[in-house]
């Protein structure tokens with residue numbers, strides 16, 4: 544019988560430095576009041592100069608492997624979701640493989656921006672449930688501070704750094720397991736320019752002119768992205784719940800990508816999910832792109848909020864544009 548893929552361990556890493564709204568007030572023309580009411584953010588973490596997506600990701604990965612009680616040499620595949628890789632190549636996944644000593648693992652990066660964690664779950668599930676791999680390590684890791692223009696108040700208040708990792712396996716762990724139900728996802732490349740890093744790739748290679756234009760900084764049409772985020776996250780969330788055989792009332796928690804408290808609340812409202820079921824880490828970490836859902840899950844785990852029989856609705860939206868959702872069903876040790 545085909546075994547279901549489960550998350551059997553999770554881990555995270557957050558840099559020490561905290562950038563508060565009060566700090567940003569000293570850098571650009573903004574206010575704590577504007578940032579908090581428009582985004583829900585109070586603080587975000589910023590990686591040190593010698594911290595990179597690979598080093599943060601490796602630390603998160605080690606924590607996830609410890610929790611899953613498996614050795615690094617038992618990992619068959621490392622998938623890294625990041626839009627801020629250490630290098631264009633080699634992949635950040637390969638750097639993590641070396642740093643954690645996962646000598647039997649293959650490794651690759653992929654790019655679905657803020658939808659990275661949800662897309663990665665579908666990739667890991669496919670590898671595990673097809674029997675190709677037993678243990679897949681998902682690492683979502685971002686150093687967004689490296690692509691932010693800290694003189695642009697419309698973007699610099701929004702983003703933070705951090706990493707989250709999950710071990711996905713066909714063998715359950717003695718602890719809490721999160722069964723990955725069907726993952727639903729979509730994309731619309733017609734809206735690619737709404738959220739983009741224009742420079743540094745082969746279309747706009749780095750040059751004095753590209754740097755002078757600021758092409759190496761993230762650009763976003765915030766209002767436009769906001770509108771699509773609410774619509775697409777609501778639609779794909781309802782689809783993930785219903786087509787996995789659940790009802791919205793069965794959902795114990797909404798664990799959404801953390802881009803804006805108003806987006807999250809609008810999605811929850813449209814899905815008729817009450818406020819007390821909506822998980823938020825946005826106030827303390829800001830938008831950490833691919834890492835944000837994993838950081839939210841780690842927060843819940845730390846607070847012992849993952850209970851046998853719970854169903855968590857995960858949904859995300861990001862550059863591409865991309866979106867996705869799934870339901871994770873919590874299975875404790877008594878569920879075998």
Ligand code: COA
Pocket residue numbers: 572573574577578581582657696697698700738763764765766767768769772802803806830860861862
């Ligand atoms: N501080 C103070 N004022 C600011 C500001 C800041 N940090 N950033 C923008 N403003 C100003 C604007 O200049 C504008 O002023 P104007 O009316 O004089 O032109 C005003 O505030 C309103 O700006 P607007 O862009 O309309 O605000 P908004 O309510 O749309 O909020 C975002 C902006 C970016 C917070 C919001 O659009 C958003 O969250 N978008 C989606 C983000 C997202 O999901 N990104 C990633 C996808 S994963």
